[in-house]
Amino acid sequence: MIDLSTLDYTLIITFFLITLFIGIYVSKKSGKNSTEYFLSGRNMPWWLLGVSMVATTFSTDTPNFVTDIVRKDGVSSNWMWWAFLITGLLTVFVYAKLWRKSEVKTDIEFYELRYGGKPAKFLRAFRALYLGFLFNVFAMAGVTLAAIKIGSIMLGLQPWETIVYAGTVTVIFSALGGFKGVVYTDFILFFTAMIGAIGAAYYLVNLPEVGGIEALITHKNVADKLSILPDFNNTEAVITLLIIPLAVQWWSSWYPGAEPGGGGYIAQRMLAAKDENHAVGATFFFNIMHYAIRPWPWILVALASLIVFPDIASIQEAFPNIATNKLGDDLAYSAMLTKLPSGLLGLVLASLIAAYMSTISTHLNWGSSYIVNDFYQQHINKHASEKELVRVGKISTLVLMIFSALFALYLQNAKQLFDIVIMFGAGTGLIFILRWFWWRINSWSEISAMFISGIISLIFSSKSISDIFFSDEGLMPTWAKFPIVVLITTLFWLIITFLTKPEEQEVLEKFYNKTQPGGPGWKKIIDKSSNIHHYKKKWDIPSGIIAMLLGCAFIYSCLFGIGYLIYAEYSKAICSLISIFISALLLVKIWKRNKENYF
Template sequence: MELSTLDYSFIIVFFSIVLGIGIYVSKKSGKDSTEFFLSGRTMPWWLLGLSMVATTFSTDTPNLVTDIVRTNGVSGNWVWWCFLLTGMLTVFVYAKLWRKSNVNTDLEFYEMRYGGKPASFLRKFRAIYLGALFNIITMASVTLAAIKIGGIMLGLEPWETVVGAGLITVVFSALGGFKGVVYTDFLLFFVAMSGAIGAAYYLVNIPEVGGLQALMAHENVADKLNILPDLDNTQVLITLFIIPIAVQWWSSWYPGAEPGGGGYIAQRMLAAKDENHAIGATFFFNIMHYALRPWPWILVALASLVVYPDIASIAAAFPDVAENKLGHDLAYSAMLTKLPSGLLGVVLASLVAAYMSTISTQLNWGSSYIVFDFYKRQINPKATEKQMVAVGRISTVLLMVLSALLALTLQNAFEVFDLLIKFGAGTGLVFILRWFWWRINAWSEITAMFASGILVILLATTDLGDFLFAPETGIFPEWANYPFVVVVTTAIWMAVTYMTQPESNETLRAFYRKIQPGGPGWAKVVRNAEKDNVEIVKTDEKWSVPSGITAMLLGVALVYSTMFATGYWIYGRTTSALILSAVALISGALLIKTWGRMKENIL
């Protein structure tokens, strides 16, 4: 397809502004490691919240949603909608704890919560495991989406997209650090949302689709509209709804939705001015991420079923696309080729914005692990601030190169999503309980991490998977694969927890003194400290977790009802939309009241 002068103008202006911001903040960002990775811990909630939203709006996200909708309908999105529960738990329970910790990275937490060689090993291993391995896989998935967009919309070869998009992003990330990422995320958010909404409005109304009413009535779309899975289809109901809601949200580690907080979400909470700003940022992020942002992508995905009903029709329309890159996720890019001049430039700029926001965040976050938790901890404990910033910039470039090479071998965004979910199965409960149960130790986390990974590999590469879960001959139904990994992993790490020694009194008391987690899970530690005349309780405020869970449930009700109400307004189902809008208002009012009481306790 041909880009007009207007389209090129939008893209060039966008690139110029982003690079200008990176260059402008580079001097201050390079001052020391805290500035480079946390912007001096001075960020307001609204800027951090917008940054979180922009970061999780990547080039692979609309592709993933399109793949899900075309394959399993709108209700298929429960595989990631379920993580709202994790997000709200982070907002009202864990955000203030992370900000209290005052660590540079969430991995530094390990040597605060645990002690000895196991804690040191866990911190260093996770720095490489998450900062390099998982981070590279995640970025490769994002770059894969960029490759598909470049191939469909601009006729670019995969290597051309990788070099063009990656070079600008890595230069910007290495120069601007965390402050550059957050400042540009403010711009990227509005560009990305404008492009997504504009594309959805135009594409739903092209002649081939015929408008919203015609779309909803089309035979390829009508059976894809349900927000809840078909209650009569047990397999689909269990796989797409019951398992995500009952098990997946708390049991699996996934980037951006870690149980107990973590990753780049924790990085932004640690950069906040104070605990209230950390909570406000994560709450704003969850509302935008789940309640409003998915619908433009969903509408384009539904429209694509009319224009490109199957993969064969996509292949016929775009014969130059490599066979190993064909998939349902390609339909989003295919639909964008129908945009007019001007709007096409805005949408392309928005996709570039989405790509740069996510990749720059992943690069800065991953390199923070490598610098603080591996280089300074393992290689050069006496590293100067200048050396740490230099290593951060070098690791940024290396992470970008490795993820780009991996992207050239991948085929499908959903495959990567599924892999990451399964690899983290069974580990989530450890991340939740480690704050509130003194008996969790470093061996608990080490065991959970390795048990989960080994189980997934065994099920995927040996006859064990077929023996247990083959569709017709397996011992268990196919949908039990994920719960099986969770149950076995949990049983293993719980057994190891009781078989190994607890953390020392000194370690446990120091952690309690700093964080003040409270609750019955720490009662034994508090009693023992009192017997030894050691003061570790610094406040008389009552345990905030019960009210935090109440706020979490109200927040979940608010966001889900807003999300569903938005969908039903779009569908034209007025009665359902009005009822859910009322539920959203009531939930919001109750949440404001509950949050007011919690805020008084924090202050």
């Protein structure tokens, strides 16, 4: 436990008061109707929504997760989530405009726009509870677990105390302010969190026991962890950390904040944008900040922790009161923060509180929007007044918070949860990408993919079965588990798609006229119909995909360039700079060539 100074307490309390004030200030307008409460009237600018996306994904569990994997497998292990940049930029240049044109309140409402009949109604209701409640509780539990670890190491709090103190303020402000309160506070949370993370990294790298950046990167505990790419002489590491994430994972898995084709709270912010151009601008800004800039402060602290706390035993020795079931490499981030001086310590704690509140408040509002709009209003009370919908939204916010807090008490580390979510969504992602552009996909495609992915994941999670199929002595290597789940799920939903009836022509015509996806996947429907209207002469998706690839080159070059500057590898940094310039130039050119302006 650390001793906080008066300055530290002042910074933390001031931050809490500002957050609550914003929630109370916007509560009157946010409570007018469900559209205001969940989408802020659809009039948000790109820069505010982009900052909100970044703040939301800057959760307390993220630096813990990065620290965990860096300490175990080095910097290159981050490719398990860096690969999702491809998904993010596909959303920017292809799907952001489509989502905004759909004008649905939630991405779950999309199901009854794209599909028809009872299967669509079932899918909408089931996914509302499956994602809005079950998966949402999983995600929030991971964030709360990180808060518990930070509270126990830095403040000596019991798990229940952390949940009560941080959770109470968050749930009050989330319930009062709705989406507008979340987005407005995210603007403050973003800058608080960034300043805190960068300030902490700078100070901790320069601790006497670390000795500065030059001493850090040459230390024997760190030298073999620095590479941004995995060791190409280690075949298993290359397959696990690079090939599978880049070749399979990004398009095949559903993961909160990185859904193929857009979705979740990212879709919520795109739907709240003023128009399609603002939706695109917001998601592009988010991807630059999330993948290129923000990881490095966390990585530096993780690397420095290998010198100060070289193993879990050293963490346990320094913090003997930590429960055994909470011990892990992810604790090293919080352990390092205990060495910060007064003032900076208060700022960093405020930034971690900011990160926690931003992520939890977003998940509460997003999950509540599913429960209210896609379940309660559709199946409990179709004639519910706007006042009643807002009230149910506030109640569901509280319920989600309680369940996620209880589940957090049983988790051990953030990586554990990441693996569960990735595996359960394996094989479903391709549907989310193709359903906009291929008329033949129907509601049964999604229903079958969702269930078979869950069933296969549960079967393969059994230790006895996993040892038979995926182990050194098994039929296949361990890394094959994820691709096999993807393959089985994909084959299954494709078979079900062709064995079941397609959606009605009227449903498909309505969807096409609303979103105008275009492309050869709709040719059969267009040829059969005289009711489909085209607003574009040329299909712009190919240029969008080219822009996506150039965007990936630009952001990955930024990521590499910053890393090489930190490592003082200046020749590689210059090559990255050249790549940044060329990809940016070509991206602007492609952007201008597209008839629809993005901004």
